[in-house]
Each structure stands twice: as C-alpha cells, then as structure tokens.
Amino acid sequence: MSASLLEIRLFVASFEERSFTLAAQREHATQSGVSQHVKSLEERLGAALFMRQKGGIEPTPAGRAYYQKCLEVLHAHAAAAQAVRPFARAPEASLTIGLMPSLTRCATAPALARFLDLYPNVSIHIVEGYSGTLTRMTRAGELDFSIVPAFAGMEGLGQKHFLKTPELLVASARAQLPRVLSLSDYAPLRLVMPGAANTRRQSIETYCAMTGASIARIIELDAMFGTLDFVARTDWLTILPAVMMGDKLGPDLCAARMEDPSLELDLVQIEPARKPLLPEAAAFALLLQEEAHRTSALWDA
Amino acid sequence: MSASLLEIRLFVASFEERSFTLAAQREHATQSGVSQHVKSLEERLGAALFMRQKGGIEPTPAGRAYYQKCLEVLHAHAAAAQAVRPFARAPEASLTIGLMPSLTRCATAPALARFLDLYPNVSIHIVEGYSGTLTRMTRAGELDFSIVPAFAGMEGLGQKHFLKTPELLVASARAQLPRVLSLSDYAPLRLVMPGAANTRRQSIETYCAMTGASIARIIELDAMFGTLDFVARTDWLTILPAVMMGDKLGPDLCAARMEDPSLELDLVQIEPARKPLLPEAAAFALLLQEEAHRTSALWDA
DNA sequence: TGGGCAGCATCAGAAAAACGGATGAGCCAT
DNA sequence: ATGGCTCATCCGTTTTTCTGATGCTGCCCA
Structure with a gap:
C-alpha cells in the first residue's frame, strides 16, 4: 500500500552511494534485495527513481525530489526514537x-x-x-x-x-623561529606535507604560491607523529594547525604564526x-x- | 532493529482512538495484531507507551512524547509520496x-x-x-x-x-421580517433547532439567553430540507447560517440578520x-x- | 575482437514476519 | 453472578521478505 521504512532506507542509501551494490553493503543487505525493493518502490510510486545505465545508476528528477523528502522522513523517525529515550529503562x-x-x-x-x-x-x-x-x-x-x-x-x-584555527610554521627548536614571521623569508622551503588526498595540502600550496614562498623540496608524510619527529630531528619545516600544537611544543620544536597574510584552517x-x-x-x-x-x-x- | 512504519501507524491510531480495538478497525487490522505490534514497539523502545487499565488504555508521558514525533514521521512520509506524484505516470x-x-x-x-x-x-x-x-x-x-x-x-x-458567517433568523415569507431585527422582539420563540449533538445548538441557546429572548417551544429537527419546509409552511422560526441561505430564499421564506449583538458562526x-x-x-x-x-x-x- | 569484470535484473526456494481466530483474564455495570 | 467490554497470549496459516544462483548488459583492456 505504501512505502515502508526499509524501502526508504535502501533508496536513500542507493541514492547516496549511486550504487545498489554499495547500498546493500552499507545497509547489510544483498544487492538482489536492494534491487527488488527499489523496483517495487518505483512501481508503487508510478515513477522511475533511477536510470539504469552503463555500470551504475543515476537518479531521475523524481528520484532527487523523493530523496530530499525521504531524508526528512528518516530524520523524523530517528528523532521520534530519541524522544522516548529519556523515558526508557x-x-x-x-x-x-x-x-x-x-x-x-x-x-x-x-x-x-x-x-x-x-x-x-x-x-x-x-x-x-x-x-x-x-x-x-x-x-x-x-x-x-x-x-x-x-x-x-x-x-x-x-x-x-x-x-577557525591559524596554521603555524613548525620547525626544530634549533631554528629559533620568532613568534610571528613571513613565510617567504624562509624560502626556498623544504616542507613536510600531507599527501595530495589531504584537504589541507591544496590550501598550503596555494598559500605558498600566493606569498611567493618558493618550495625547494617536499616530503609527503601522512603521519603526524612521524612528521613532528622528523621536523624535530632535521631542519625541514612543516605547517600545522595551531589547534594541534597548543602548548605541547616540547623541547625539540618551535612554531610561529605566519602573517601577511595569515593562513587559517x-x-x-x-x-x-x-x-x-x-x-x-x-x-x-x-x-x-x-x-x-x-x-x-x-x-x- | 528500528520501529517500522506499520508499528508507528498502529501506535498513532491506538493513541488517537484510546483503544487497540478501535485502532484495529481504523487500520483494517485485528485487535490481536495491534496489541502485538504495540508491545514489540514498547520493548524495542524500552519504555511503556500506554498504561493498560480498566477497560482501556491511557498514554504514558513517553507515549505522548512519542506520539508527537510519530505524527511528524507520518506527515513527512505522506509528503514524500506527494513529492513524486507530479512525475508519476x-x-x-x-x-x-x-x-x-x-x-x-x-x-x-x-x-x-x-x-x-x-x-x-x-x-x-x-x-x-x-x-x-x-x-x-x-x-x-x-x-x-x-x-x-x-x-x-x-x-x-x-x-x-x-x-465567519452571521446566523439569520428564518421564517415563513408571511412573517415579513425586516432586514435587521432584535431576536427578543420575537419572543417567546417557537424554534426549530438542531439536536443537542449539533455544535450550533449550544451557541444558539446561549445567544437566546444572552439577549433575553425566551423560548416558548422547541422542535429538534436534524434535517435541513425538513426544517426549511416546516418553517415555510408554519409560523415557527429557525436560525440558520447566512452561508446556507445566500440568495436562495425562494418565495416561501424570509430571513433577517439579528443585531445587538449579532450571532456568528x-x-x-x-x-x-x-x-x-x-x-x-x-x-x-x-x-x-x-x-x-x-x-x-x-x-x- | 574477445575475455574478464562489474553492475543490475530475475528467479525460486528458504526463512521470517505478519495475520487472525480462539481463548483467557481483568474490570465494570447491570 | 453475569454479560459485555477491554487487552494479552497462543499457535497454526498465510504472506512477505531475504538470499544465493544465474542471466544479461556494457565497459575496459589486452
């Protein structure tokens, strides 16, 4: 008669994953089941929700409209469960x-x-x-x-x-950085950087270009402990958010705000x-x- | 794992009807089924939704809180179905x-x-x-x-x-009512009235008391055609909303607004x-x- | 051009859930 | 007491759902 919550959950997962197979994994079901449920949902609604094509699915306008409303249904449903929680045993x-x-x-x-x-x-x-x-x-x-x-x-x-937290230039304690500095004064930079997959990488590179701080060499290190240890032991530099450093610089490191302009995360x-x-x-x-x-x-x- | 829409519908019906039996009728189910579903819902939520007592059920505070949220769920669910309707075949x-x-x-x-x-x-x-x-x-x-x-x-x-529509005094055309009148001038009234179950009955009686229009006799007639015909053929009066009369008085009836104060529906x-x-x-x-x-x-x- | 692969659809048997009649227990008014 | 009302529970039947196997299609790469 009317769409069940299960169908809605599976549809939402399919929509977000753009795949029945992935949706099935996420909802601990099988691809077969997801396919059937979405199909019966489409039949009941009388409209196609996805276009099946070239190794995947693509939502139709109807699917997009339905998705937005389904989010509200699931949200309301979860909120309902929360509403009784204070009364629960x-x-x-x-x-x-x-x-x-x-x-x-x-x-x-x-x-x-x-x-x-x-x-x-x-x-x-x-x-x-x-x-x-x-x-x-x-x-x-x-x-x-x-x-x-x-x-x-x-x-x-x-x-x-x-x-919003400022990014800091971090160096070995031997570098004796001032409390505030211009990054370009330390160019050409030898920087320990996160890999390209990391969101911060892009903004750091943009910032270097903008301030005219040339980069001599880069190491990609997606390990925070390793980065700090490496910087402490060498004269390489790195850039890290202030919220990460706090007052825990330790004896081996020093850090400084960068100005004109500042870089913030x-x-x-x-x-x-x-x-x-x-x-x-x-x-x-x-x-x-x-x-x-x-x-x-x-x-x- | 989580409350189904069926359970929610049955719970909402039970809450509104204050009865599993009536809820079952309304949702085309059996009392047995409703009882089981509500019970499993309560177990899942870990809180009682109703108190079972003296020939009926009474919502707990948890039930009341849950009910409000469940309304939102059902509302969102119906809205979702509506959202795709323009796309449907x-x-x-x-x-x-x-x-x-x-x-x-x-x-x-x-x-x-x-x-x-x-x-x-x-x-x-x-x-x-x-x-x-x-x-x-x-x-x-x-x-x-x-x-x-x-x-x-x-x-x-x-x-x-x-x-908001004014109530009119309606009489046979022979009465030649003026366009505006005070009800008390026509006391003691012989009134054709709706039965006590009708919402308007109470407010008409209150109005008569307020304006000091004494009532000589009452006929209860819960049939609009019958009322109009009876009033047209006799010198009894009745009180009807203006939206009902419009310009369809016909040759046998006349009607008038009541003033000081007016009565409105x-x-x-x-x-x-x-x-x-x-x-x-x-x-x-x-x-x-x-x-x-x-x-x-x-x-x- | 032809495997290999990845994706969705379909089917049919197995598992699970819902259903509903019968029955019981409690309460109330007659 | 008794009849009538309520909800709870039980259990066999029916219906729905789930799943794994298989089929079909289009893509990618050799």
Missing part, C-alpha cells in the same frame, strides 16, 4: 565520533575528561582518521559526527562551522543528514569546541 | 471532502463547477454530514479535509479558520494531522472559501 547512549589527528593531539583529552564526568553512562568511541575516511563513515551512519576541514559539501551530510562538524544529533553528541561537540578554541587561542596574541 | 488525484449541510446548499455547487474546469483529472467525492461524523472520519483519514463549526480541537487534527477547516493536504484539496478549499464568502456576504450590508 536504560537511557544510556553510545557515541562514535570521528576526529582528525589535529584535534586528537591536544584538544580531545581535556574535552573527554570533562565529558566523562558529566555523562557517566555514555560509552564513547573516538575514531581518528583523515577527512576522506571520516566523511565516508559519517555519511554511512557509522559515526555520530566528525570534525573535518571545510569542504564543498556532499549529499547526505549536514555540516556547520566548528573552528576552517574546521566543520559534519553529521548524517538522515538522523538528528544525539543530545550527548551535541554536548561532546560543544566541550570539544571549547577546548579546541582554548588550545587554538594560545597562538592568537 | 498517472498523476490523477482523488479527493474526498466532508461538508456540513450549511455549505452544500449554496456554496458548494459553484465551487465544484469551477474546480472541475480547473482540474479535469481529479475525481472528487463530497460527503455531507454533521460535525461529529465529519470530525471522526477526518481523523480516521477517510476525508482529505472537512469544514465544520469551530470546536475545542482534538488530537490528531490540524485546523485553520475557514469562514465560525467554520474551520480540519484535516488529519498525519498527512499534508493534497495540493488539489487545498485548491478546492480555496474555491469553496471564495464561494462561501461571496454567499455569506450577501447578508452583510
């Missing part, structure tokens, strides 16, 4: 949150400590990862929310601003569009934002 | 609308004629009835919307103002809270409102 929650390494180094621990005091019954799981991974996991509903660098947005994700909080944030998750996000802001602010003045 | 709609006799006498036919021109593909079904019937049918989802006298509201119904448009109004239904409501307003306005000046 065991109102414990379980959070899974994705954070970039920049955030886990300094800001996470104090936020976590405060959170554990405030919410003794909430079990929490923090996943560290780079933006691509976190974005994918968040959209698939595996994470309650993530903090990632601002990006162009993506279907199935809600996002809001989380923090925008972080956003993303969550699956099809379910509302748990109140506990919102609370943790707020604590984390406070700590991140505090950490980053050490480099403001 | 056969985008015809079918309307069922409930109207009071006051509206069907003059205002409906012209509205219907205009509507049929504008929407050739929409099949329409108009049910005439008194407010109790129409309200119940609307809440049960059997009617897309109804026009009924304003009332205290009811769970599961959305309502908005439709028309408020009509509201009600619809099931769990689904959005079809665009076609909204269009018809608008046409009907225009015609009703025009009809009623004949008695304004």
Whole structure:
C-alpha cells in the first residue's frame, strides 16, 4: 500500500552511494534485495527513481525530489526514537565520533575528561582518521559526527562551522623561529606535507604560491607523529594547525604564526543528514569546541 | 532493529482512538495484531507507551512524547509520496471532502463547477454530514479535509479558520421580517433547532439567553430540507447560517440578520494531522472559501 | 575482437514476519 | 453472578521478505 521504512532506507542509501551494490553493503543487505525493493518502490510510486545505465545508476528528477523528502522522513523517525529515550529503562547512549589527528593531539583529552564526568553512562568511541575516511563513515551512519576541514559539501551530510584555527610554521627548536614571521623569508622551503588526498595540502600550496614562498623540496608524510619527529630531528619545516600544537611544543620544536597574510584552517562538524544529533553528541561537540578554541587561542596574541 | 512504519501507524491510531480495538478497525487490522505490534514497539523502545487499565488504555508521558514525533514521521512520509506524484505516470488525484449541510446548499455547487474546469483529472467525492461524523472520519483519514463549526480541537487534527458567517433568523415569507431585527422582539420563540449533538445548538441557546429572548417551544429537527419546509409552511422560526441561505430564499421564506449583538458562526477547516493536504484539496478549499464568502456576504450590508 | 569484470535484473526456494481466530483474564455495570 | 467490554497470549496459516544462483548488459583492456 505504501512505502515502508526499509524501502526508504535502501533508496536513500542507493541514492547516496549511486550504487545498489554499495547500498546493500552499507545497509547489510544483498544487492538482489536492494534491487527488488527499489523496483517495487518505483512501481508503487508510478515513477522511475533511477536510470539504469552503463555500470551504475543515476537518479531521475523524481528520484532527487523523493530523496530530499525521504531524508526528512528518516530524520523524523530517528528523532521520534530519541524522544522516548529519556523515558526508557536504560537511557544510556553510545557515541562514535570521528576526529582528525589535529584535534586528537591536544584538544580531545581535556574535552573527554570533562565529558566523562558529566555523562557517566555514555560509552564513547573516538575514531581518528583523515577527512576522506571520516566523511565516508559519517555519511554511512557509522559515526555520530566528525570534525573535518571545510569542504564543498556532499549529499547526505549536514555540516556547520566548528573552528577557525591559524596554521603555524613548525620547525626544530634549533631554528629559533620568532613568534610571528613571513613565510617567504624562509624560502626556498623544504616542507613536510600531507599527501595530495589531504584537504589541507591544496590550501598550503596555494598559500605558498600566493606569498611567493618558493618550495625547494617536499616530503609527503601522512603521519603526524612521524612528521613532528622528523621536523624535530632535521631542519625541514612543516605547517600545522595551531589547534594541534597548543602548548605541547616540547623541547625539540618551535612554531610561529605566519602573517601577511595569515593562513587559517576552517574546521566543520559534519553529521548524517538522515538522523538528528544525539543530545550527548551535541554536548561532546560543544566541550570539544571549547577546548579546541582554548588550545587554538594560545597562538592568537 | 528500528520501529517500522506499520508499528508507528498502529501506535498513532491506538493513541488517537484510546483503544487497540478501535485502532484495529481504523487500520483494517485485528485487535490481536495491534496489541502485538504495540508491545514489540514498547520493548524495542524500552519504555511503556500506554498504561493498560480498566477497560482501556491511557498514554504514558513517553507515549505522548512519542506520539508527537510519530505524527511528524507520518506527515513527512505522506509528503514524500506527494513529492513524486507530479512525475508519476498517472498523476490523477482523488479527493474526498466532508461538508456540513450549511455549505452544500449554496456554496458548494459553484465551487465544484469551477474546480472541475480547473482540474479535469481529479475525481472528487463530497460527503455531507454533521460535525461529529465529519470530525471522526477526518481523523480516521477517510476525508482529505472537512469544514465544520469551530470546536475545542482534538488530537490528531490540524485546523485553520475557514469562514465567519452571521446566523439569520428564518421564517415563513408571511412573517415579513425586516432586514435587521432584535431576536427578543420575537419572543417567546417557537424554534426549530438542531439536536443537542449539533455544535450550533449550544451557541444558539446561549445567544437566546444572552439577549433575553425566551423560548416558548422547541422542535429538534436534524434535517435541513425538513426544517426549511416546516418553517415555510408554519409560523415557527429557525436560525440558520447566512452561508446556507445566500440568495436562495425562494418565495416561501424570509430571513433577517439579528443585531445587538449579532450571532456568528465560525467554520474551520480540519484535516488529519498525519498527512499534508493534497495540493488539489487545498485548491478546492480555496474555491469553496471564495464561494462561501461571496454567499455569506450577501447578508452583510 | 574477445575475455574478464562489474553492475543490475530475475528467479525460486528458504526463512521470517505478519495475520487472525480462539481463548483467557481483568474490570465494570447491570 | 453475569454479560459485555477491554487487552494479552497462543499457535497454526498465510504472506512477505531475504538470499544465493544465474542471466544479461556494457565497459575496459589486452
């Protein structure tokens, strides 16, 4: 008679994954089942939702319109379940949150400590990862929310601003950097950089070009511990967000704000569009934002 | 894993009907099934939604909270189905609308004629009835919307103002009523009135008491044709809304506005809270409102 | 040009869920 | 007490859903 929630979930997953096969994986079903459900949904609605073609599917206008409304249905459905949770026998929650390494180094621990005091019954799981991974996991509903660098947005994700933090030039303590500097004074640069897949890589390169700081040589190192250790032991430089450094420079490193102009990193909080944030998750996000802001602010003045 | 739409529908019906048995009838299911579904829903949510007691059920606070959210889910779900309708193969709609006799006498036919021109593909079904019937049918989802006298509201119904129309004193043409009069001048009244179940009955009695118009005798007649015929043939009086009379007094009747103070009837448009109004239904409501307003306005000046 | 591959569709048997009649227990008014 | 009302529970039947195998298509690469 009318579309079931299962059909809607499978349709939404298919829409976002642009694939029945991937949708099936994500929803722990089989490709066969997804195909059948979408088909029966289309028959019931009397309109095609996808065009089947060249090794994949492409939403029709009807599919796009339906998708937007289905998001609201799923959102309302999840919100309904949340509404009774305070009355439930065991109102414990379980959070899974994705954070970039920049955030886990300094800001996470104090936020976590405060959170554990405030919410003794909430079990929490923090996943560290780079933006691509976190974005994918968040959209698939595996994470309650993530903090990632601002990006162009993506279907199935809600996002809001989380923090603006300055990027710092980081060097071995021997370099004795001043507290503020112009990057071009240190050119030609020998930089330890994240790989091309990392969102920050692009903006760092743009910044170097803009300030006229030529780059002599690059190492790609997608490992934060390794980057810091390498910079401490050599005279290579790297660029890292202030929220990552905080007051934990240690004896082997020094760092400096870059001016004229400054380079800043925008972080956003993303969550699956099809379910509302748990109140506990919102609370943790707020604590984390406070700590991140505090950490980053050490480099403001 | 998660509440199905079927469970939600059955829960909503149970909540509104305050009964599993009635909910089962309304949703074309059995009491047994409703009981089982609600139970499994409660187990999944970990909270009781109803208290089972003395020959019936009573929602718990959790049930009330959940109900509100479930309405949003069903509403969103119906809206999603509507969103694809323009793309569907056969985008015809079918309307069922409930109207009071006051509206069907003059205002409906012209509205219907205009509507049929504008929407050739929409099949329409108009049910005439008194407010109790129409309200119940609307809440049960059997009617897309109804026009009924304003009332205290009811769970599961959305309502908005439709028309304010003056009540008229109606008599045989022989009475030669002036165009405007004070009801008390015609006391002691012999009135043809609707039965106590009718919403208007109460307000007419209140009005008579307020204006000091004593009532000599009452006939209860819940039949509009019968009322008009009886009044035309005798010297009994009745009180009817202007929107019902329009310019169709005929040779045997006369009518007059009552002043100091005037008595007016408020009509509201009600619809099931769990689904959005079809665009076609909204269009018809608008046409009907225009015609009703025009009809009623004949008695304004 | 012809495998190999990846994607969706289809089918039919197996598994799961929903259904619904019968029955029971509690409550209330007669 | 008793009849009538409610909801809960049980269990055999029916219906739906799920899945794995297979088929079909178009793409990529040798």
